[in-house]
Amino acid sequence: LVSREHHPERSVIEVGGVPIGPGFLTVIAGPCAVETPEQTLAAARLARAAGATLLRGGAYKPRTSPYAFQGLGEEGLKILADVRAETGMPVVTEVVDAHDVELVADYADMLQIGTRNMQNFALLRAVGAASRPVLLKRGMNATIKEWLMAAEYIAQRGNLDIVLCERGIRTFETATRNTLDVSAVPVVHRLSHLPVIVDPSHSGGHRDLVLPLARAAVAAGAEGLIIDVHPDPAIALCDGDQALSGDDVEKVAELTASLGALM
Ligand code: PEP
Numbered sequence: 001l002v003s004r005e006h007h008p009e010r011s012v013i014e015v016g017g018v019p020i021g022p023g024f025l026t027v028i029a030g031p032c033a034v035e036t037p038e039q040t041l042a043a044a045r046l047a048r049a050a051g052a053t054l055l056r057g058g059a060y061k062p063r064t065s066p067y068a069f070q071g072l073g074e075e076g077l078k079i080l081a082d083v084r085a086e087t088g089m090p091v092v093t094e095v096v097d098a099h100d101v102e103l104v105a106d107y108a109d110m111l112q113i114g115t116r117n118m119q120n121f122a123l124l125r126a127v128g129a130a131s132r133p134v135l136l137k138r139g140m141n142a143t144i145k146e147w148l149m150a151a152e153y154i155a156q157r158g159n160l161d162i163v164l165c166e167r168g169i170r171t172f173e174t175a176t177r178n179t180l181d182v183s184a185v186p187v188v189h190r191l192s193h194l195p196v197i198v199d200p201s202h203s204g205g206h207r208d209l210v211l212p213l214a215r216a217a218v219a220a221g222a223e224g225l226i227i228d229v230h231p232d233p234a235i236a237l238c239d240g241d242q243a244l245s246g247d248d249v250e251k252v253a254e255l256t257a258s259l260g261a262l263m
Contacts, residue, residue, distance in 0.1 A: 018053045033239075077093065
């Protein structure tokens with residue numbers, strides 16, 4: 001269902017009226033985790049300044065350590081909905097449990113499946129039955145074929161509104177958090193009609209790498225970017241090292257304005 005053999009024309013997916021797909025360079029930005037109403041609203045304003053039209057923010061955080069901040073849950077979803085009402089930005093947020101899909105869909109405009117859950121087949125089936133578009137991140141250890149098969153699980157349930165997100169894979173390199181597989185973008189374009197966006201924040205794991213990786217992603221044909229921003233990265237409860245703030249945010253806006261004009 002997600003292959004170009006089945007559907008030769010490349011797809012455009014709409015999220016709360018915002019298109020993602022060929023001809024667009026859609027920026028999704030926001031905090032890694034929703035922490036407080038004030039922090040989320042400030043991050044949404046930074047996201048707008050970065051040229052974003054969609055707001056990201058995690059209310060359910062799948063963390064490596066069980067002692068790390070796990071997210072605010074439904075309280076975080078309510079904050080996101082309030083910030084959407086204030087800014088008009090549709091919300092993209094992660095769901096980590098099949099039982100929570102309906103709850104998250106009540107608040108969100110797009111359901112994100114994180115790298116750790118790319119092969120959580122019960123969760124994929126559940127979002128496949130939901131009436132929201134899905135952002136499917138590539139598993140950090142997944143081949144492109146496995147990633148597309150994960151998308152197939154969602155599509156098989158009737159939901160073809162899927163956007164794929166390359167977010168870096170595990171390699172022997174330790175200088176970056178993950179290795180951004182830029183080649184995945186043109187390979188997926190050859191194999192699938194689904195749009196592909198790139199997460200330069202989670203792949204590099206450091207703010208200095210966000211702009212270079214974003215440039216590489218767009219040069220390779222990515223139709224969008226998902227970027228972490230935070231009003232005060234030094235006190236972020238999650239992944240502060242990769243969050244952009246201040247001047248860096250304007251650089252993203254310049255980059256996307258200049259590259260968006262070429263799309
Ligand atoms: C995220 O985008 O908040 C996230 C946790 O990303 P990933 O699943 O790619 O690690």
